[in-house]
Every structure is written in C-alpha cells, then in structure tokens.
Amino acid sequence: MSAMLAMLLAPLLGGGVLALVRDTRLAARINVVTGIATFAGSLWLALLVLRRAHDLTVLGIWFHLDAYNAFLIVLTAFVGMTTAIFSGPYMLNEHAHGRVGDGRMRLYHAMFQLFLFGMLLGFTSNNVGVLWVSLELSTLATVMLVSLYRTPASIAAAWKYFILCGMGIALALFGTVLLFFASSSVLGHGNEALSWTLLRAHAAALDPTVMTIAFCFLMVGYGTKVGLAPMHAWLPDAHGEGPTPVSAVLSGLLLNLALYALVRMKMLVDGATGGNMAGELMMGFGMLSLFVAALSLHKQQDIKRMFSFSSIEHMGLMTFAFGIGSHLASVAAMLHMTVHSLVKSGIFFTVGHAAQAMGTQKMSKIRGLIRHHPGIGWGLLIGTMAIAGFPPFGVFTSEFLLFTAALESNPWTTIPLLAGLLIAMAGLLRYVQPMVYGEVAPQAKSVRVNMIPVYIHLGLALLLGIAIPGALAGWYEQAANLLAVGAIR
Amino acid sequence: MTSALIQQLIDGMAALMLLVSFALLAQHRLLSVLHWFATQGVLLAVTAAIVGYGSHNHELYISALLTLLLKGVLLPWLLWRVIKRLHVHREVEPLVNMPITMLIALLVTLFSFHLIQPIERTSVLLTRDSMAIATACVLLGMLMMITRKKAVTQVVGFLAVENSLFFAAIGSTNGMPLVVEIGVAFDVLIAALIFGLFFFQIRETFDSLEVDIMQSHLLKQEDDE
Numbered sequence: 253m254s255a256m257l258a259m260l261l262a263p264l265l266g267g268g269v270l271a272l273v274r275d276t277r278l279a280a281r282i283n284v285v286t287g288i289a290t291f292a293g294s295l296w297l298a299l300l301v302l303r304r305a306h307d308l309t310v311l312g313i314w315f316h317l318d319a320y321n322a323f324l325i326v327l328t329a330f331v332g333m334t335t336a337i338f339s340g341p342y343m344l345n346e347h348a349h350g351r352v353g354d355g356r357m358r359l360y361h362a363m364f365q366l367f368l369f370g371m372l373l374g375f376t377s378n379n380v381g382v383l384w385v386s387l388e389l390s391t392l393a394t395v396m397l398v399s400l401y402r403t404p405a406s407i408a409a410a411w412k413y414f415i416l417c418g419m420g421i422a423l424a425l426f427g428t429v430l431l432f433f434a435s436s437s438v439l440g441h442g443n444e445a446l447s448w449t450l451l452r453a454h455a456a457a458l459d460p461t462v463m464t465i466a467f468c469f470l471m472v473g474y475g476t477k478v479g480l481a482p483m484h485a486w487l488p489d490a491h492g493e494g495p496t497p498v499s500a501v502l503s504g505l506l507l508n509l510a511l512y513a514l515v516r517m518k519m520l521v522d523g524a525t526g527g528n529m530a531g532e533l534m535m536g537f538g539m540l541s542l543f544v545a546a547l548s549l550h551k552q553q554d555i556k557r558m559f560s561f562s563s564i565e566h567m568g569l570m571t572f573a574f575g576i577g578s579h580l581a582s583v584a585a586m587l588h589m590t591v592h593s594l595v596k597s598g599i600f601f602t603v604g605h606a607a608q609a610m611g612t613q614k615m616s617k618i619r620g621l622i623r624h625h626p627g628i629g630w631g632l633l634i635g636t637m638a639i640a641g642f643p644p645f646g647v648f649t650s651e652f653l654l655f656t657a658a659l660e661s662n663p664w665t666t667i668p669l670l671a672g673l674l675i676a677m678a679g680l681l682r683y684v685q686p687m688v689y690g691e692v693a694p695q696a697k698s699v700r701v702n703m704i705p706v707y708i709h710l711g712l713a714l715l716l717g718i719a720i721p722g723a724l725a726g727w728y729e730q731a732a733n734l735l736a737v738g739a740i741r
Numbered sequence: 742m743t744s745a746l747i748q749q750l751i752d753g754m755a756a757l758m759l760l761v762s763f764a765l766l767a768q769h770r771l772l773s774v775l776h777w778f779a780t781q782g783v784l785l786a787v788t789a790a791i792v793g794y795g796s797h798n799h800e801l802y803i804s805a806l807l808t809l810l811l812k813g814v815l816l817p818w819l820l821w822r823v824i825k826r827l828h829v830h831r832e833v834e835p836l837v838n839m840p841i842t843m844l845i846a847l848l849v850t851l852f853s854f855h856l857i858q859p860i861e862r863t864s865v866l867l868t869r870d871s872m873a874i875a876t877a878c879v880l881l882g883m884l885m886m887i888t889r890k891k892a893v894t895q896v897v898g899f900l901a902v903e904n905s906l907f908f909a910a911i912g913s914t915n916g917m918p919l920v921v922e923i924g925v926a927f928d929v930l931i932a933a934l935i936f937g938l939f940f941f942q943i944r945e946t947f948d949s950l951e952v953d954i955m956q957s958h959l960l961k962q963e964d965d966e
Contacts, residue, residue, distance in 0.1 A: 381921030388928045395935060404946045408955040411939060415895060418932065419883065422902050425925070426879060426909060433860075433872075433913040441798070443918045461859050489959055 255300055256315060259293030259329065260372055262286055267365030271358060276347055279361045280340040286365060287329075287336035290372070294329035298322050302723055313447040316378035319730035320586075324512060325375050327590055331504045331597050332368045334705040338601045339364070339497035341700050345608055346495065351401055360400055360495070367393035367501065374509050381446045383513055384421070384428050387477065390506055391417050398494035409489035416486040420476025424513075427469030431520070434462040448516060455523025463524040470517045471533055477510035479564045480537045480571060481544035488548075491560035492613070496604030499556055503563040504597035508589055511567065515574050519735060522577070534575030539665070541568030542672040549679030554613050555603050558683060559596070562639060565676050566592045572669070573654045574735070576661050582732035584653035587720070591646030591713045592639070598709030599635040602628055606687070608699045615683050620692035627703040629688045635706070636684045638713055640677040646716035747795035751912075754788040755871035758908055759850070762881040765901055766846055771824060771833055771893060775817050778897050781904050782812030785911075792911050800919045801911070807926050812904060816933050823940050824893060827950065834890045834951075842888055846881055853877040871912030878905035892943060892950045896936050903929055 266286030273279045301322045317325075343360065346352050352360065370390035377383050395417075399410035432445055438457045439445040451458070476483040491499045518530040545565035552558040566588065573585035605628050610618045622629030638645035651673065658665045715721075720728075761781045768774045786809035793801030835842060853876035860872060882902035886895050907925075910917045917925075940950065947954050 379921070381917060382924060385921065385924030385928060388925075389931075392928065392931050392935060399939075399942070402942065402946070404955075404958045407939070407942050407946055408959045411892070411943065411952075411955060412959070414932075414935070414939070415886070415899065418899055419886065419902070422879075422899075422906060425906050426876075429906065429910045429913060429917065430860075432910070432917055436914050441915060443920065446918060446921065465856070465860065 255293055255296040256317075256376060259290055259297055259325075260369065260376070262289040262293055263332075263365045263369040263372065266290075267362045267369060270365055271362035273358065273361075274354065276344065276354065276357045279357065280344060283336045283361050283364065284333075284340060287333035287368075290368065291326075291329040291333040294326050294372075298326045302727075313378055313443065313450065314382075315376045316447075316449050317376065318734065319727040320515075320734055321375045321512070323586070323590065323724065323727050323731070324508060325372060327593055328368070328371050328375060328505050328508070331501065331593055332371075334708060335497050335500050335504075335597060335601075336364070338500070338604075338702060338705045339495075341702050342496060342604055342608070345699060352495075356400055356402075359396060363393045363396045364497070364501075367397070367506075371505055371509055375512065378448050379443060379446050380428055380431065380448055380451070380513075380516070383448075383516075384425055387424075387474075387509060387513060388421050390509065391421065391477070394490075394494075394498060394502060394506060397498040398490045400495055400498070401493070403493070406493040409486075409493035413486040413490040416483070417477060420473050420483060422473070423469050423476075424473025427466045427473055427517070430462055430466035430469065431517075434458045434466065434524075448520075451520050452523065455520050456526075458520070458524040460525040463521050464529060467517060467521040467530050467533070470514065471530070471537070474510045474514040474517070475537055475571075478507055478514065478567050478571065479510075479541070480568065481541040481564065484541065484544070484564050487564060488552075488557045488560045491563070492554050492557040496556070496600055496607070499560070500597040500600035500604075503560065503600060504593040507563065507567050508593060511570060511574070511589070514571075515735065518574065518577075528577065531575040531577045534571050535662075535665075536575075538568045538570070538572030538575055539668060539672075541565070541571065542669070542676075546672045546676035546679065549676055550682070552683070553615055555607065555615050555618065555683075555687070556600070556613055558615065558680075559599055559603060562676065562680060563592075563596055565672070566596070566639075569651070569654065569669075572665075573657065576657055577736065578657055578661055579732045579736045580653060580660065581657035582735040583728045584650050584657055586728050586731060587646065587653065587716065588650035591650060591716055594709045594713045594716075595635060595638045595645070595647060598706045598713075599632070599639060601706045601709075602631040602635055602703075605699065605701050605703070606632060609696055609701075610693055611695050611697065615687060617693055617695070618687045620690045620696070621688045623690075624692045624696045625698070625701060627701060631703055631706045631710070632684060633688045634710060636680050638710060640680050641673060644714065644717045645710075646713045649717050649720075744795065747791060750791050751788065751795070751871060754784060754791065755874040755908075755912065757784055758788075758871075758878055758905070759874050762878045762901065762905070763843075763846060765897070766842055766881060766885055767839065769833055769839075771891070772821075774833060774894060774897055775821055775824070778820075778901065779813055779817035781901065782808065782814075782817065785904055785908055786813055788908065789911050789916065792915055796915045798915050800922075801916045803919065804911075804916055804922050807923070808907065811926055811930060812900070812907075815930075816900060819933060819937055820893065820897065823937055827940060827944050833894055835888050836890060837888045842884070846884060849880045849884060850877040853880055872909065875905055875909035875912045878908060881905075890951050890953060892940065892952055892955075895952060896933075900929070900933070 374386035435445040479487040521530045789805035857873040886898035
C-alpha cells in the first residue's frame, strides 16, 4: 500500500511544486527527479504484485492490481520518466527560441505531472467511475499541453481535441451510468456496484440487454480516445501541433489507458452476455482503423502527423487482437502495447530533435539527417524499421503472434491484416527514406541532442523481440488467462 | 408524500427536462440560450432533491446542492461574462435551419424511446420512466453541438449533454456514488474553466468565435505544406 501511495503521490506533489517553481532549468530537473521517483514507486509495486503472484486489492475496494495492469503501470511510469529526461533539453531549446514563455513553461511542467497522475490513478483504480474521472483528468491536462504554443493551428487542434474527446468521454460516462444501472440491482446502491473486481465476480448476474447497450456507448466513447476510425479526427491534429514530448506521451501512454479501460469493460460484458458481441465489435473497429490509417499515411506532409497515423494503425491492431480474445491473441495485444509504446515514444523523441535541427516539421524540407547528425538519422531509420514490423524488434514478434492467433480463430482476416500492414509499411518507408539519406537540407542547424532515451527505448524493444524476460512473460500469461475467461471459443 | 406522488413529480420533471432541451435547440439569441441552460441546471438540482427525498438517499442532497451551485449559477454566469466581455451576444447561427433541426430532434427523441424500452422493463426503481427522456436529452445536446457554428453554443451543447448524463444517473439509478459524482463535477468545472480560457485565446488569434474559421486554419496549414 505504501508503494502505491508513493507512486501516486510523487507526480501529484511534483506537479504541485512545479506549478510554483519559476526557474526553468530547476523545473526541468525537478521534473526528471519526480519521474524517477514515480518509476521507482511503480517498480516497487510491481515487485509486490510479482512476489505475491496473485491479485492485490488495496485500501478496501478502491484500488486493484493484477497482472493486466501491473505491467502497464511500470510501462507508464517508465515512459513518463524517459520523456521527462528528453523534455528537459528539448523544452529548454524551445524556450530559448522564444516559442514558449516562462509562465507557459511552468504550465507545461505542472500539466505534464498532472497528466501522469491521472494515468496512474486510472490504471490502479478498481472503481470504473474513478477510472472515467481519471481518464477525463488526463485528457484535460493534455488539452492544455496541446495548445502550449498558442499558434492558430495549435489552438484549433486543441479545441477539436477538447470537443471531440469531450463528446466521446461523455458517451463513455453514459455507458458507465448504464453499467451502474445494471449492477446496482445486483450489488446494491453503493461503491461496490462500480468496483471492477466485484462486477467481474458477479458478471453473469448482470442484465445482458443493458450490458450490450452500455458496451455500445463505451465502445464509441473510449474508442474515440483510443483513436479508432472513424472517431480518430482529433488525433493527428493534437499530435502534430502539440510539443513533441506531449506527442510522445499521447501516443505512448494515453491511448493505452483508453484501450485498457475498453478491455476491462469488454471482460464484464463477455461475462454478462456469454457471447462475443463485444469482441466482434472491437475487431470491426480495429480492422477499419488499420485501413484508414494505413491509407491516410500516404497523404501526409507533416512528419508528426504521419507518425500519429501510424499510432492509429497500431491501436487498431491491438483492438483487433483484444477483440479476438483468445489466449494467444491477448498475449500478442499486450506485447504489442508494450513495444508500441516504447518504439513510438522513441520515434517521437527523434522526430522532435529532427524537427528542431531542420527548423520545420514538413517532410519535404527535412533532408539528409544521417549526414547532418548520424544519431538522429539512424535513430529515425531504425525506429521506423522497428515500428514497421521488421525483425528482430518486438513489434515483429507481437505481429507474428497476432497473425497466428487470427489464423486459428478467423483465418480469412489474415489477408486484409497483412495488406493493411504492408500498405502502412510502404507509406512509412516512402517518406522516411528521403529524409534520412542524401544531401543535408540548406536550413539545417546544429542543436543540443539527447539520444540516450531513444537508444534505451529501441534497445528494450529489441530485447523484447529476441527474448522476453521470464517475469514479464509470466504476467502476460496470467493477464491473458484473465482476459480469456469470458470469451467463448 | 406518497411514492405515487413522487413518481408523478419525477415524471413531470423529466417532461420539463425534455421541453428545456427542445427550447435550447430552438433559441435564436445567445442570451436566451444561456437562460434556458440555467433553467436546466436548476431543474436538475430540484430533480435530484426530489429523488433523494423519495428514495431516502441523503447523498443526493449534496449532489443537488452541488448541481444548483455549479450548473444553475456558476457556469451560466461564467458564460454570460464571456459573452459580455467578447461582445458576441448576437444571433445564434445554425448550420441547418430551425424547422429541419426540430424535425431531426423529434426523430432523435422517438429513437431514444425505442432504444430504451427493453431496458426500462428490467428496472424496479421509482424513476424508471425518465431513462428514455434522459437518453433523448443526451442526443439533443449532441445535435446542438453539431448544428451550431459558434464556439460558445458548442460549449453550451457540451454542458447540456453533461446535464443530461447527470439526469440519466439520477433517473435510472438514483444517482451514482458520491465519489464519482464529485469527481465528475470537478472535471466539468475544470473543463468549463479551460473553455473560458480558450474563448479568449480563440478570440485573440482568430478574431472570431466561429468554429469554421478555426478549422480552416488547420486545413490551410495542410494545404500550405
């Protein structure tokens, strides 16, 4: 319990302190220290879960830890920490170029930590109502971050993000109300009726009709936040216009929380209806997102927008895999979640440096990165290879597992899946190749670069592609067992 | 009061909610939109208090008080100040004309009754009849968001949806647990503050509060590239 409090309080306190610190350099340092403290707390917590080897319910019915959220908590805290390390020099650069003033640097640091707090609260909470509240909290924090530069485009993007996600999340709240409506007749009128563990235990007693309608609302609501097509319109704008560290955590973390929430809901609905309606819905949305994103990739001109479409593509894949719901598919989805977060945030770090070095986000003007700065160039190239699914990186492993699972349950889906992946890969390589090779663009300038977070992320993705550590594999197994119980095969 | 009377009162409140949702859609002036929005907030608070009395659920009195302060007074007042400061108290400009909007609204209401019918039968609560109306109000709020050009009216639509969700929660379940209720209220408050900040920023950068103009900046940027 103390581990958990430490982990949750670190970003909250850190955020509070950062809201007051005026010195920008000091704030960047505090940001990193808070990130490290949070990560340490999450590791401690994960060790506790690992040692007990069973689920942990803390503080009565309020918090719940099992194999499914433990690895996501560590992942979130880790990416949060490395992003803080990356954001230090990056934001100081932006500050030095006058894109962000003193007051807004304070806002940035405070909101960044508040966002992390919302994320961790969402993952640890056992109450589906609180889960909704914390997801909304993270959304609001990131809205402030997306509009940080105060350019017309960034304000328009933040507004679009705010309205669309506000709408989506309102639908999810309606779904939660319906869920409470179904459960309050079984578990009584209190906090118990929103506790996921109790709901899970009594899932069979919940009214199937109400749960079906509730899931439709939850699917569209949380699906908007996952970035599933056709509700994805906010995502490229928010990623393209916000500061790069924000794009990294949006892609690497926030989308995960929304998908996590959706999957938790699916487990309840599966238990109530005894069918796989929820899974089929998720498979449909996932497949559609894969295609929309893969095709949209080809039309992009902005480098951050292009990679945000790649995020939609991968979220679609994960949603599809969770939709299949078999043991293997769930393992694939969770592995994919992990490696996608690592690789995609690594790519965004690199892209941030590249955009600073070239002074633009337009892909047609970014040229010759390898000659200009080998670290950035190779980082971008290798990151792209990793995210496109080349072996030996982890993305290849998880996609391979996903294909095997799809072949077992719905063989015909492998053909469109493969086609979607190939189209997306072609799109990525088509744009990245001219950016990294060739002559250096004339406007290029040298910038302070910190590539260590990128190397760590890519190194971990490589490690996961070659050999998954025993503890992590054990967690995936346990979590997949948990997920597979409800699904009828 | 007998439970039959309370039942009738709640049904009456539900009918009023629906009426207000339609009224919100039908307004031509921004200021009257705000009036109806405040009315909706007060109605909501009264409903919460009645349901709390009828179901002996005293947590609901706290919710009722919170609602009255936040949605009946504070938010309409904040929006009113924004309108005054930015001098936008002109006409509401709909994308679709009023008669057609009203027709769509009717269809949406019918659809919600159709959707909720199977659910209502499963409930034993006093308030089960209000579920369909709450759903209709949610959808009407969304309709308002998509058929209006101005950022302010979009926000009122968003908040009306939030109101209807609260109504759905009281109507279908006698209210969510207090922790969740307070969490949601807190989020709505922050959202409203951010909205307020945005109005000024939008006005400063675009010299207008129309959403079309904003979105055209995003599109233009894409074309430039």
